Amino acid sequence: MNDPEALKELMRIIPFEAKLAVLIAWGFGTFSGSAVAINVSARASWPGWLTAFILFGLALWTMTFIPHPDWMLFGATCITLVSAIAAAFIWAQD
Numbered sequence: 081m082n083d084p085e086a087l088k089e090l091m092r093i094i095p096f097e098a099k100l101a102v103l104i105a106w107g108f109g110t111f112s113g114s115a116v117a118i119n120v121s122a123r124a125s126w127p128g129w130l131t132a133f134i135l136f137g138l139a140l141w142t143m144t145f146i147p148h149p150d151w152m153l154f155g156a157t158c159i160t161l162v163s164a165i166a167a168a169f170i171w172a173q174d
């Protein structure tokens with residue numbers, strides 16, 4: 081974990097499908113977390129957005145310490161935003 085070159089090599093040899101699974105997990109986690117936050121807060125949308133912001137920040141933090149491909153950064157941004165919008169659209173009443 082302390083050798084940046086070893087982490088870059090590790091990310092290079094991890095299969096595409098495994099990286100895609102991480103993006104799907106981030107999206108599902110954001111959607112689920114936002115949905116729960118919205119429902120617990122009597123259907124206000126801001127807790128869902130706060131949850132999405134926190135989870136996206138944690139994804140960025142992970143990508144800062146472990147070098148990920150650029151497409152994963154783009155994908156994390158898109159999937160977090162889409163997941164938060166979907167949760168707000170389905171459950172929020174404001």
